[in-house]
Amino acid sequence: MEQHDLEKRARLLERKLERSEHNRKELEEQHSRGQLLYRKLHADLAAAQAQLVQQEKLASLGQLTAGIAHEIKNPLNFVNNFSEVNLELVDELAEELRAAGVLDRLSGLVDDLRQNSEAVRKHGRRADSIVRTMMQHASGGTGEREPVDVNQLVSEHIDLAYHGRRAQASEFNVTIERDLADDAGVIPVVPQAIGRVLLNLIGNAFDALQEHAESVEGPFDPTVRVRTRRSSGRVEIRISDNGPGMSEDVKARIFEPFFTTKSTGTGTGLGLSLSYDIVTNGHGGTLEVESEPGRGASFVIGLPAS
Numbered sequence: 001m002e003q004h005d006l007e008k009r010a011r012l013l014e015r016k017l018e019r020s021e022h023n024r025k026e027l028e029e030q031h032s033r034g035q036l037l038y039r040k041l042h043a044d045l046a047a048a049q050a051q052l053v054q055q056e057k058l059a060s061l062g063q064l065t066a067g068i069a070h071e072i073k074n075p076l077n078f079v080n081n082f083s084e085v086n087l088e089l090v091d092e093l094a095e096e097l098r099a100a101g102v103l104d105r106l107s108g109l110v111d112d113l114r115q116n117s118e119a120v121r122k123h124g125r126r127a128d129s130i131v132r133t134m135m136q137h138a139s140g141g142t143g144e145r146e147p148v149d150v151n152q153l154v155s156e157h158i159d160l161a162y163h164g165r166r167a168q169a170s171e172f173n174v175t176i177e178r179d180l181a182d183d184a185g186v187i188p189v190v191p192q193a194i195g196r197v198l199l200n201l202i203g204n205a206f207d208a209l210q211e212h213a214e215s216v217e218g219p220f221d222p223t224v225r226v227r228t229r230r231s232s233g234r235v236e237i238r239i240s241d242n243g244p245g246m247s248e249d250v251k252a253r254i255f256e257p258f259f260t261t262k263s264t265g266t267g268t269g270l271g272l273s274l275s276y277d278i279v280t281n282g283h284g285g286t287l288e289v290e291s292e293p294g295r296g297a298s299f300v301i302g303l304p305a306s
């Protein structure tokens with residue numbers, strides 16, 4: 001073969017090689033783009049699944065809670081009724097003993113009996129109020145939906161929560177910022193149910209701020225910010241505080257019934273699970289939390305605008 005031909009073939013081969021190298025690179029890029037897309041889709045799917053599982057878990061916990069309450073309600077009614085009757089009997093007994101002239105000798109026993117019955121009545125009433133809250137899980141905010149002015153509902157419940165708290169703790173101080181969108185408008189809700197959610201969320205913010213105010217050093221301006229927004233068929237109500245915030249562990253559990261970090265007698269741990277039920281099952285909306293330790297907390301209610 002001639003030198004010329006050889007060179008020509010060599011050049012041809014070189015160009016072929018370059019092209020195939022180019023193709024290889026292109027393929028590699030496509031492959032890694034594909035892998036990225038695949039990984040992202042996979043992560044999205046996993047997140048959606050996790051959220052579904054969480055929603056199902058919370059819904060079934062809510063139903064379980066309501067079911068248990070239903071079973072306890074009846075025997076608890078007996079306990080409460082009989083404790084009332086016992087208190088009347090103690091008075092009658094004291095009268096009889098007085099008439100027989102032996103009350104002085106037995107008054108210690110009679111007083112103990114009265115105190116015990118009063119304690120049973122007091123704690124029975126508390127149990128009754130917990131059971132009633134548990135039973136509200138079953139209704140999940142069912143009832144008549146009606147067109148309600150969002151800003152008005154929010155404003156009224158800020159005032160209710162604030163005055164309620166001041167009545168209990170007159171030294172309680174908080175700045176409340178209202179950032180209510182002019183176009184928030186009217187949405188179909190069960191006003192009592194969403195009202196209860198607002199009271200729970202604002203009450204929790206107050207609790208967090210009170211706790212923080214007691215422990216924090218230096219100047220602290222306890223603030224609750226309430227914001228409403230309307231966007232693409234949805235109305236958002238955001239309630240934020242500059243309290244202590246919460247850890248990941250706590251955040252993962254706050255919507256479970258009976259989860260509380262407050263001392264016994266203060267918290268029942270039912271406020272957020274009930275609120276979650278009302279917003280999601282009752283209204284087809286969303287309830288989300290954003291929080292980090294030391295950076296306050298925000299709760300976001302999302303409600304369909306129609």
Ligand SMILES: Nc1ncnc2c1ncn2[C@@H]1O[C@H](COP(=O)(O)OP(=O)(O)O)[C@@H](O)[C@H]1O
Nearest residue numbers: 204205208254260261267268269270271272297
């Ligand atoms: N604004 C908030 N800041 C910090 N922690 C919060 C806030 N709201 C709720 N939590 C946490 O969520 C828990 C559950 O709240 P909830 O269901 O209302 O029950 P409870 O108020 O009776 O404890 C609280 O005990 C608290 O740990």
Ligand SMILES: [Mg+2]
Nearest residue numbers: 200204271272
């Ligand atoms: Mg609460």
